[in-house]
Amino acid sequence: xxxxxxxxxxxxxxxxxxxxxxxxxxxxxxxxxxxxxxxxxxxxxxxxxxxxxxxxxxxxxxxxxxxxxxxxxxxxxxxxxxxxxxxxxxxxxxxxxxxxxxxxxxxxxxxxxxxxxxxxxxxxxxxxxxxxxxxxxxxxxxxxxxxxxxxxxxxxxxxxxxxxxxxx
Numbered sequence: 001x002x003x004x005x006x007x008x009x010x011x012x013x014x015x016x017x018x019x020x021x022x023x024x025x026x027x028x029x030x031x032x033x034x035x036x037x038x039x040x041x042x043x044x045x046x047x048x049x050x051x052x053x054x055x056x057x058x059x060x061x062x063x064x065x066x067x068x069x070x071x072x073x074x075x076x077x078x079x080x081x082x083x084x085x086x087x088x089x090x091x092x093x094x095x096x097x098x099x100x101x102x103x104x105x106x107x108x109x110x111x112x113x114x115x116x117x118x119x120x121x122x123x124x125x126x127x128x129x130x131x132x133x134x135x136x137x138x139x140x141x142x143x144x145x146x147x148x149x150x151x152x153x154x155x156x157x158x159x160x161x162x163x164x165x166x167x168x
Contacts, residue, residue: 016090016107016108016109016110016111017090017091017092017093017106017107017108017111017137017152017153017154017157018089018090018091018108018111018154018157019089019090019108020088020089020090021071021085021088021089021090067086067159067160067161067162068084068085068086068091068159068162068166069084069085069086070082070083070084070085071083071085074097075097075099075101077097077098077099078097078098079095079096079097079098079099079100079101079148080095080096080097081093081094081095081101081106082094082095083106084153084166084167086157086159086162087159089157091153091154091157091158091159092151092152092153092154092158092164092167093106093107093151093152093153093167094149094150094151094152094167094168095148095149095150095151096148096149096150097147097148097149098146098147098148099148100141100143100148100150103115106152107137107152111136111137111152111154114132114134114136114137115132115137115139115152118132118134118139128142128143128144129141129142130142130150135155135156136154136155136156137152137153137154137155138152138153138154138155138164139151139152140152151167151168152167153167
């Protein structure tokens with residue numbers, strides 16, 4: 001038991017789709033993210049529009065809705081990463097900007113392997129568009145030099161009453 005705890009403590013604290021809300025901060029640190037100014041402005045505008053509570057943090061911005069929250073931060077190159085959280089778990093992630101974030105970091109090792117296997121099976125290296133739809137993971141990704149966007153989510157962890165369309 002003690003050996004198991006020591007091993008777990010030695011593993012990196014990478015976030016993962018399905019991981020705890022605290023993993024958002026691990027992503028921000030690993031990706032050298034800063035508060036997303038665009039996300040903060042959007043959170044404030046959304047709060048004014050729909051009565052949600054927007055609470056920009058010194059580390060990332062948070063926009064809270066009735067069934068989920070969005071925690072956003074910006075990478076050094078300006079790419080914005082948004083992680084969707086409900087019941088203390090990350091159920092989705094979206095990105096937009098000059099480059100893709102480190103997908104192993106934001107997907108977590110297990111879901112990243114599912115993603116890589118699908119890339120190999122579809123034979124789409126270098127493709128501008130990638131779509132993966134499985135019961136465990138859904139990914140939509142688009143990219144041109146200097147303009148990347150995408151979203152990924154765990155269908156089985158979408159909160160009841162929340163559409164996958166909010167993950168953007």
